[in-house]
Amino acid sequence: MSSEYNPQTNQAVPLAYLTNAFCSGGTFLADGRVISVGGNAPLTWLDPNIGDGFTAIRYLQRSSSDASLNGQDWKEPGNKLASARWYATAQTLPDGTIFVASGSLNGLNPTVSTNNNPTYEILSPVAVTQGNNIPLDILVKNQPYYMYPFVHLLNDGTLFIFVSKASQIFNVGTNTIVKELPDLPGDYRTYPNTGGSVLLPLSSTNNWNPDIVICGGGAYQDITSPTDPSCGRIQPLSANPTWEMDSMPEGRGMVEGTLLPDGTVIWLNGGNRGAQGFGLMADPTLEALLYDPTQPLGQRWSTLASSTIPRLYHSVALLLLDGTMMVAGSNPVQMPILTPDAANPYVTEFRVENYIPPYLQGAKANHRPxxxxxxxxxxANGGQFTVSFQAPSNAQSCGVVLYHG
Incomplete structure (x- = not known):
C-alpha cells in the first residue's frame, strides 16, 4: 500500500503504483523527487494490476509551489534497475547520481548464496541505471547479513558502508576500498537483526568530521533471538578509527534513530526479543530514548515518554517540518489483522502518533523563532543565502540547522 498523508488534518490519499514495492529501497533525487527502487514479486493473486517489482524504479514528485502535484500517483516510466533487488539500500552521491547496493534476487532465503545480489549499481541523477552490476566485496563476505546495509555519505565524497558487524570506507568513483574499519563488537546489526544507524550532525566546530552511531541488533532470525543493547560510535575518517562502545537501557531490534535539529537523537520503535519478519518479534520496546552526543560517555542516554502502541516490523519515525515527529506503521502479520489473538498478539497498526521532543515542551516551546x-x-556553491525570522524577545542565542530530505 502507499498513501500521501497530511499530519495536520490526519487525512490519507491512496497512491497507486504499478509494481510491488514491498521491501524496496529509496532516496531523494537532487531535484527533490523521491525514488523507490526494487521490491518484490507480482501480486497478481491479490491485485492483477501490481506487477513484478524486483527491478522497478518508481518516482514521486511534490512541490511547495505546485499544489497540483498533491495526490498524484507514483510514476513508473518503464526504466528498470540492472538487476533484481529486494531489500536494497540507496544513497544519493555528491554529483547527484545514486548508489544502489545489495538486495535479494528473488526474496527467498538469504542463507542460500544463489538467492543473493552482492553488487551495486549507479543510477544517473534522474535515476536511470548505467546498467552495470559491480561486485561489492563486503556484501559477499558477510552473507547472509548483507541486505539493507547501512550507508552514509562522508564529507570527502566516499561512503561508509556497514554490513553485519563489518564496515569500510568505499570510493565509488574508483571502485576501491579506501580503508577497512574494525568490526563492531556485539551481535549482528543488519537484516534480519537490524539495529539503527545515524550520521551525527556535521558541524564547522569539528571541521565537518563525520561521526557515526550504530545501536541495537540481534543474534539470529527467530522470535527467540536476544537483542543487543550495545552501541558503537566511530569517526571513520580519523587517523585511527576505533569503536567507542556505549549501551542503551535495553536490547532493541528494529530500533530507529532520528536526528533532531538540536543535535540530539531520538530512538524509537522495535522490540526486546526476536528479529525481522512476520511474527518474529515480541516484547515491544515502547519508550523513547534520547541520545545526546555532546555528553560524556556513560551519560548520553535518557529515557523519555512511552507509547502504548507496539511498533515492530515495518514501522517508521521521522522528523516533521514543525520539529515534532511522526511515528507510524507496524505490520508484523503478512495480511492485515486488526484484532489481537493468541496466535497474533501484535497486529496491523494503522494509528499514527505525533511525538513532541523535549525542546518543544514546557517553557522551551516559547523560545522558537x-x-x-x-x-x-x-x-551548494559557496555563496550566501538569507533566512529571515522574528526572534523571541528573551532570545540569547541563535542557531540554524540544514536538514537533508
Whole structure:
C-alpha cells in the first residue's frame, strides 16, 4: 500500500503504483523527487494490476509551489534497475547520481548464496541505471547479513558502508576500498537483526568530521533471538578509527534513530526479543530514548515518554517540518489483522502518533523563532543565502540547522 498523508488534518490519499514495492529501497533525487527502487514479486493473486517489482524504479514528485502535484500517483516510466533487488539500500552521491547496493534476487532465503545480489549499481541523477552490476566485496563476505546495509555519505565524497558487524570506507568513483574499519563488537546489526544507524550532525566546530552511531541488533532470525543493547560510535575518517562502545537501557531490534535539529537523537520503535519478519518479534520496546552526543560517555542516554502502541516490523519515525515527529506503521502479520489473538498478539497498526521532543515542551516551546522566511532554492556553491525570522524577545542565542530530505 502507499498513501500521501497530511499530519495536520490526519487525512490519507491512496497512491497507486504499478509494481510491488514491498521491501524496496529509496532516496531523494537532487531535484527533490523521491525514488523507490526494487521490491518484490507480482501480486497478481491479490491485485492483477501490481506487477513484478524486483527491478522497478518508481518516482514521486511534490512541490511547495505546485499544489497540483498533491495526490498524484507514483510514476513508473518503464526504466528498470540492472538487476533484481529486494531489500536494497540507496544513497544519493555528491554529483547527484545514486548508489544502489545489495538486495535479494528473488526474496527467498538469504542463507542460500544463489538467492543473493552482492553488487551495486549507479543510477544517473534522474535515476536511470548505467546498467552495470559491480561486485561489492563486503556484501559477499558477510552473507547472509548483507541486505539493507547501512550507508552514509562522508564529507570527502566516499561512503561508509556497514554490513553485519563489518564496515569500510568505499570510493565509488574508483571502485576501491579506501580503508577497512574494525568490526563492531556485539551481535549482528543488519537484516534480519537490524539495529539503527545515524550520521551525527556535521558541524564547522569539528571541521565537518563525520561521526557515526550504530545501536541495537540481534543474534539470529527467530522470535527467540536476544537483542543487543550495545552501541558503537566511530569517526571513520580519523587517523585511527576505533569503536567507542556505549549501551542503551535495553536490547532493541528494529530500533530507529532520528536526528533532531538540536543535535540530539531520538530512538524509537522495535522490540526486546526476536528479529525481522512476520511474527518474529515480541516484547515491544515502547519508550523513547534520547541520545545526546555532546555528553560524556556513560551519560548520553535518557529515557523519555512511552507509547502504548507496539511498533515492530515495518514501522517508521521521522522528523516533521514543525520539529515534532511522526511515528507510524507496524505490520508484523503478512495480511492485515486488526484484532489481537493468541496466535497474533501484535497486529496491523494503522494509528499514527505525533511525538513532541523535549525542546518543544514546557517553557522551551516559547523560545522558537516565528515568521520564518526561507529562500526558494539553496545552491551548494559557496555563496550566501538569507533566512529571515522574528526572534523571541528573551532570545540569547541563535542557531540554524540544514536538514537533508
Amino acid at each position: 516565528t515568521n520564518i522566511v526561507l529562500p526558494t532554492t539553496v545552491t
